[in-house]
Amino acid sequence: MTIKIIHFYPDLMSLYGSYANVSVLKRALEALGDTVTVETVLPGRDADLTGADFLYMGAGTEHAQKAALSDFARYGESVKALAEDGVSMLFAGTAMELLGKTITDADGKAYDGIGLGDFTSVQGKKRYVEDVYGHTDLYPEAVVGFMNKCADISGVETPLLTAVELGYGNDGPKTPEGFRFQNVLASQLTGPILVKNPRLLDKVVEAIHQRGGEPLTGPVPHDAWTAQGYAITAEQLKLRVKG
Numbered sequence: 001m002t003i004k005i006i007h008f009y010p011d012l013m014s015l016y017g018s019y020a021n022v023s024v025l026k027r028a029l030e031a032l033g034d035t036v037t038v039e040t041v042l043p044g045r046d047a048d049l050t051g052a053d054f055l056y057m058g059a060g061t062e063h064a065q066k067a068a069l070s071d072f073a074r075y076g077e078s079v080k081a082l083a084e085d086g087v088s089m090l091f092a093g094t095a096m097e098l099l100g101k102t103i104t105d106a107d108g109k110a111y112d113g114i115g116l117g118d119f120t121s122v123q124g125k126k127r128y129v130e131d132v133y134g135h136t137d138l139y140p141e142a143v144v145g146f147m148n149k150c151a152d153i154s155g156v157e158t159p160l161l162t163a164v165e166l167g168y169g170n171d172g173p174k175t176p177e178g179f180r181f182q183n184v185l186a187s188q189l190t191g192p193i194l195v196k197n198p199r200l201l202d203k204v205v206e207a208i209h210q211r212g213g214e215p216l217t218g219p220v221p222h223d224a225w226t227a228q229g230y231a232i233t234a235e236q237l238k239l240r241v242k243g
Helices: 019-031 062-084 093-099 198-211 224-242
Strands: 002-008 035-041 054-057 088-092 102-104 110-112 120-136 139-154 161-166 179-181 184-187
Touching: 002 019, 019 035, 019 054, 019 198, 054 062, 062 088, 062 093, 062 102, 062 110, 088 093, 088 198, 093 139, 093 184, 120 224, 139 198, 139 224, 161 224, 198 224
Parallel strands: 002 035, 002 054, 054 088, 088 184, 102 120
Antiparallel strands: 102 110, 120 139, 120 161, 179 184
16 A cells, blocks of 8 residues: 655644654554655644544644644644544644634633544643553553643543543543544654554554455564563552552
């Protein structure tokens, strides 16, 4: 397959090694024999989302998030149409909040999101900086990651993590976390999330191939260190859950 990845604002939204989500996805697809191109979207410049197979935006500071939103809003209808059509996407860290209805900052100023989801985000002065261990409906293995956020997110009907056993979820300790719509995944977990969770990477690759009409016939290749890193992290966080 020939696969087109759209990476929104790689300089502006790049905290916590966010770019590595694109790097690891590109490497996995190429290991399967795919031809992958990565097109970057920069603020103030036009971009063509036509034919996109995967859309991505990484984490940024709350200030960078608002700057990204001011430009991203013009792509809102196109992004929603692609989401409805089953295009795979990942919005990591604060980028997740752009998909909702509104973002209210710590000073009480409200910003409109693109409205792919009905949820709202309210940012405060307190930050939640902690490890997260939970589970998704997509596969049985645990999801692991790190969180550094200041927003409570309410109104998510379809979370990515349906159960959180350790850490802060969308709107409280051990509440469901993230957002999911068809092949759109969003989460405040960083680390980056596709590097730390090989099975989640598998699901993204599978979704891209399924929509492209070439379902996978074998496993997604992984580096040994990726699986080892996940196993160690999951084991240690599970021990903390058990107390």
